Amino acid sequence: MDHAGYAALFLTESREHLRACNQALLAWEQDPAAVEPVDALFRAIHTLKGMAATMGHDAIARVAHSAENLLDALRTGRVSVTAGLLQLLFGAVDQLANGVEAAGAGTVPASDDSELLVALDRAADGGAVGAATAEYAVHQILPAGRAVSVAIRADAPMRGGRAMLALRRAESLGTVTALRPAAAAFEREEFDGRFTFRLESRASDDEVVAAIVSAGDVASVTFEDAVPERAEPAARGRQIRVDLRRLDAMMKQVGELVVARNRLVDLALRRSDPELEATAERIARLVGGLQSEVIAARMTPVGEVFDRFPRLVRDLGRDLGKQVRFEMEGEDIELDRAVLDEIGDPLLHLIRNAMDHGLEAPEDRLAAGKPAQGRLLLSASRERNSVAIRVSDDGRGIDRAAILAKARREGVIEAAADTLSDDQLLRVLARPGFSTARAVSGVSGRGVGVDVVATRVRALGGTLAIQTVEGKGTTFVVHVPLTLAIVRALLTSIGSERYAVPLAYVAETVEFDARSVTAVRDREALIVRDRAIPTVHLRHLVSLADETTPRHRPSVILEIGERRAALVVDALLGQQDIVVEPFDAPRGMPSFFGGATILADGAPALILDAAALL
Amino acid sequence: MSHTVLVCDDAIFMRTMISDILTQAGFEIVGEAESGVQAVEKYRQLKPDLVTMDIVMPDMGGIDAVREICKTDPDAKVLMCSAMGQQALVVEAIQAGAKDFVVKPFQPSRVLEAVQRVLG
Amino acid sequence: MADSPTFHAVVFRVGDLICAAPAGIVREILPPLPATRIPGVAGAVEGLVNLRGVLLTVIDAHRLLDRPRRDADEGPIVVLDVAGRQCGLLVGEVKDFVELPPAAVAPRGQLPGVDPRIVQAVGNHGGEHFVILDIEALLAPMLGS
Structure with a gap:
């Protein structure tokens, strides 16, 4: 039988199982007495073995088989778990990953597995298992929980908010998966208030209905019969794979x-x-x-990208001799696949940086009066139409004085400057090749790669920010748009020209009143609720001559992290979904244009890039 | 004993209105805050049974305030006060831990319904 | 040009100057279209137009060649392939599509009032002389790197 058609499926599915293996091993390492990780690991490896054997990848099946034997011995208590055994299993999973990737590339794994096999078999205590007649069947696992459909009353105000409340009530009873539409759809004003999900919970149907109805404005809650489905590592309900x-x-x-x-x-x-x-x-x-x-x-x-980091942090910690507690939050926050694919590398960079330069060695931490074990947090959260991903360590922070001195020496900032704000610091660090590890004299090589991260994030239409306190730690914040293809934008006008401002970075719109203007460090600023926000006049930006403009004009408050600006325009023309269209920009086009689009009336319009304006 | 409420809104008008609705229904207003930072501080001091929280406030917005409050007290009962067109913010606030919301302009009956749900 | 027996060209007028572009790089001729100005770029850039759902940068040949535009000219757009990109050239009037025998194409010569760097050759059709433009040399400086 020709299996070529299944190769791609084998590759993607195997990778998921391998991810599950790594997760299970990490959980097991944290709590050697726990049972679930062992079972999860056993299942994943068993499934891998079956798939590999079916595809004729005997080397993979062999390693999986030996690992499975060892796991069986561990599960039945014939062998006790030790750090060495866990390390051996980590090695086995790595070898499996090599095999899978090699199979995907149509080559033979580079590393030899004979020693590993001997070690695994020895660990399993020799002939613990009889004939190797493994059943090559893929597990059939019922999808988790029951399917629930909820409809919010059509006349309810803000159906999306109500739907989110109903969902939270359901979540209080158990685990929710396979939410459709995605939570992001709840935020759209035109959301119709209907959604479905799977709920894994011990609660009875009546209890589930009561909990959801208690959110208010619920028109109906219905259950659908659970349909047996193919096993999925994440058990995300009915799914098919789409290229x-x-x-x-x-x-x-x-x-x-x-x-x-x-x-x-x-x-x-x-x-x-x-x-x-x-x-x-x-x-x-x-x-x-x-x-x-x-x-x-x-x-x-984002969990799909986050999942690879616990293993990485563990391995880096071992290599660098650092103790670290790695935590992740918001793994269920969703992003457009295309954004997600691009965000992994920058995050990897930031995490490596934090491990390498941010967190101190245990003895240094103790000397500084901190616990020996450092903390590294990777978290995702929704902020309006964007997602913020934070990489936060409680390490030594960045030595501002050293960076300042170096920046002054290199003429990056004016010689008179005697402080660096977080923003300025980032701008200095993100200069291509600004600092090497050596350049900041062993304090921190934070410059390394920050320019790469900033460039990659910027290319996604995102932004990078930094917060650092010497001795306390450093946080990098990556803001990325939810999706790249279609952008909700606010349409503004200056004279007869129209410009689109993506809503992701619009905090609010306020009225620009010439009387509520002040000057902060020689820059005009608008006072909004006691805060001075520097103004940017779109008219000047697009080099249109001043006209006798009315004293009251709308202005759009742009906001990225702590940075704000008030973009003063002639008029607001409403919101529109726009498609960012590719075009060959003529030479010299200002960087504050993030692209162009075609408006409803067919006219092209330029899109302002909030990040470049701030 | 009547339930205690902390009212957070940067507009005195809105604070007065919410306080009136709730006082008439027998609630005790134990404090008011006009910024997110104040809301977090007063919550810690007063430990009210219920918080009404405007979404857009100076200093720290309502959503961040909810996040802060829920960090120390995951069971905090926060009712968001939103305006039409703020659906995305409302959804975010709920994800941050808000327990319910009402939409301006307020109808006393809907406010009280929401309060009952939150406290119920 | 040297290896083809005849040279095909699209002949157009920019102000009072008759010029031509090799037909091989001309995609199509568009009627005048409203353009959206792009602030901050060179003055010769007319702006962006919507060509059936695709954005096209248009450059005004009058400003590029420093020829005053005639009042009656509406400004058709010649869509050109330049170094792997497409761009539009706004001209005064498209006159003709011509086939020129090798004898009617003279290697670049001096022409009064025309920058020699943008002249690829001089063509002659029915006794009328025109400048065959080196489109890449003409437009490349306008386009992004």
């Missing part, structure tokens, strides 16, 4: 459809034909629904 390129193609088509829809609605409104208007409106709604679905289909929990 990412197909999703990309779909997204592009939907993007075009959104533009065409906007245009259609615009045209229909001008014809004053009620039938045409009604049809256009219906199409607009359907396209909106389709768009949400396609975006939801692309949304992936």
Whole structure:
């Protein structure tokens, strides 16, 4: 039988099982008495063995088989767990990963597995297992929990908020998976208040209904019969695998459809034909629904990227002789697959940096009056239409004085400067090749790679920020947009020109009143609720001549982390979903334009890049 | 014994209105805050049974305030006060730990319903 | 050009100057389209136009060649392939599509009032002389790196 068609599936599914293996091993290492990690590990390795044997990858199956034997011995108590045994199992999982990747690339694994096999078998105490007639069947596991559908009353205000409350009530009873649409859809004003999920809980159906209804404004709660499904490591309910390129193609088509829809609605409104208007409106709604679905289909929990880090941190800690407690938060926060694919490397860089330069060796920590074990936190959280990912350590922080001195020497900042704010610090660190480990004389080589991270994050339309306190620790904050393809934007105008401002970084809009303006360090600033926010006049930015403008004008408060600016415009024209269109920018186009789009009336418009304005 | 409430809003008008609705329904307003920072401080001091929290406030916004409060007290009962068009913020606030929300302009009946749900 | 027996060119007028672009790089001729200004770039950049859902940067040949635009000219756009990119050249009027025998193409010569660096050759069709532009030399400085 020809298995070529299954190769891609084998590769992706094996990687998931390997990730599960690493997670289980880490959990086991934390709590050697725990039973669940051993069972999870056994299941994952057993499944891998079956798949590998079916595909004819005998070397992988062999390692899996020996590992399984050892696990069986451990499970039945014939062998007791030791740090050495865990290390051996980590090695086995690495060898399996090598084998899987080699199989994916169509080559033979580089490393020899004979020693490993001997070690595994010896550990399992010789002939503990009889004939190697393993059943090569893939486990059939029922998906976790029951399927629940909830509808919020159509007349309820803010159905999305109500839906989130109902979901939280369900979560208080157990574990929620397979949420459709993704939570991000709840935030859209046009969300219709219907959603489904799977709930793994001991609560009875009646208790589940009561809990969800107690969120208020719930029209109905229904249960669907659980359908047996194929085993999935994460048990995320009914799923199929879709080639990412197909999703990309779909997204592009939907993007075009959104533009065409906007245009259609615009045209229909001008014809004053009620039938045409009604049809256009219906199409607009359907396209909106389709768009949400396609975006939801692309949304992936950041956990998929985070999952590889515990193992990395553990290994780095061993290599560097550092003790670290690694914690992750917000793994279920979702991001567009395309963003997620790009964010892994920058995060890896930041984590390596934190381990290498941020956290001190145990003896140094003790000398500084800190616990020997350092703390490293990787967390994700939703902030408006973007996601903030933080890499936070409680290490030595960055030596501002050293960086300042170096920046002054190299003429990066003016010689008179005697302090560096966090923002300035980052700007100095993110200069290409600003500092090498040696350059900051052993204090911290934080410059290494920060420019790479900043560039990669920027290319995603995201931003990088830093907060650091000497002796206390450093936090890097990466903000990335939820999705790259379609952006919700605020349309503004100056004279007869229109510019789009992505909503991800719009905090609010306020009125610019010439009387509520002050000057902060020679810069004009707008007072908003007792805070002075520096102004940026779009009119000046796009080099249009001053006109006699009314004293009251709208201004858009842009906000990224702690940085704010008030963008003063002539008028606000409303919100629109825009598709960022590729185009060959002419030479010299200012960096504060993040791209261009086609508006509902067919006219091109430039998109302002908030990050470049702040 | 009546339930105690901390009212957080940067507008005196809104604070007065919410206080009136709740006082008439027999609640005891034990404190007011006009910024997120104040809200967090007063919550720690007063330990009220219920907090009403405006989403947009100076210093620290309502969402960050909820996050802070829930960090120290995951069972804190916070009711968000939102305006039309703030759905994304409301969803974020709930994810941060808010237990319910009401939408401006306030109808006393809906405010009290939400309060009952939160305290119930 | 040397290896092809005839040279195909699209002939157009920019102000009072008759010029041509090799037909091989001309994608299409568009009627005048409204352009969105791009602030901060060179003055010869007319702006962005929506070409059936695709954004196209348009450059005004009048400003590029320093030829005053005639009032009656509406400004059709010649869409060109330049170094792997597409861009539009706003001209005064598109006159003709011509086939020139090798004898009618003279290697670049001096022409009064035209920067020799942008002249690829001089063509002659029916007794009318025109500048065959070196489109890449003309437009590359306008486009991003």
